[in-house]
Amino acid sequence: MTKLLAALEAGGTKFLCALGTDDGELRVQARIPTTSPAETTEKALRFFQEQQATFGEAAALGIAAFGPLDLNPRSPFYGHITSTPKPGWADTDLLGSMARAMNVPVAIDTDVNAAALAEWRWGSAKGLDSVVYMTIGTGIGGGGLLNGRPVHGLVHPEMGHILVPHDRAMDPFPGCCPFHGNCLEGLASGPAMETRWHERPELLSQDHPAWRLEAHYLALGLTTIICTLSPQRIILGGGVMKQNHLLPMIRADVVSLLNGYVQAEAILRGFDDYIVHPGLGDQAGIKGALALACSAEQGPR
Ligand code: ZN
Secondary structure, eight states: OOOEEEEEEEOSSEEEEEEEETTSOEEEEEEEEOOOHHHHHHHHHHHHHHHHHHHOOOSOEEEEEOSOBOOOTTSTTTTEEOSOOSTTTTTEEHHHHHHHHHOSOEEEEEHHHHHHHHHHHHSTTTTOSOEEEEEESSSEEEEEEETTEEOOSSSOOOGGGOBOOOOTTTOOOOOOBTTTBSBHHHHHSHHHHHHHHTSOGGGSOTTSHHHHHHHHHHHHHHHHHHHHHOOSEEEEESGGGGSTTHHHHHHHHHHHHHTTOSOOHHHHTOSTTTEEOOTTGGGHHHHHHHHHHHHHHHOOO
16 A cells, blocks of 8 residues: 655755655646745645645655755754755755644655655665765755665765866866855856856757866766765766766766776676666656655654
């Protein structure tokens, strides 16, 4: 018997709300523009109240959110969005505002940790213990599972802000991260591409030099991740990765950068099933929230 669960993917531009089941199927969903915290969470709660009247009571809620987030369960600010530059959202008690009204077990994590969890449950990472999920879009974020558990530590991974070698003679663009300038996100996010080349990434032709540079920066970031976290698979999602010619270029650059040093069957077999697109496609995010609801309902894995 499947269980009904509530899922909330809280993004900087939209909140996706859904009811789904513990086998990964979505029943109903809605998209709410992200405005003020009070207005946005109120609309999300109204969706859940109305849809539960039709579909039945959800057993748990999962929240996959933009961050940074406080994910320390012993912190008084657990489940708060902390230092975001997004106006009005710093120090928002996202978990508390939803949990008080829903009155069910709630789990919260970063959108990318949640997407990795969903890919592990239902997508490209089934059967693996250690996987990294990165999104390359309006920002760059990375999360994952290590030894079967979402990666948390001091806070949570911030893989988008890895510092990568930047040859300013080859690429004079200074980067656009408000905190670091030329970190990975500052050099390789969608807005970085658009600012550097004065064109939206999806409008750049496949043979534009932008793509070789983009593949190179992403490969530098992934090589650092492979050498530090040793994931069994890397999943690359987000709007920029919809340009399908990019993934083979990234794979080739990672092979070249590793230069035969990391000896593992998954890598020696070739990179076609090592660095991959999300098995869940555009639903990795909302199904990430659903996967968190599964964890909340079943207890942590
Ligand atoms: Zn940065």
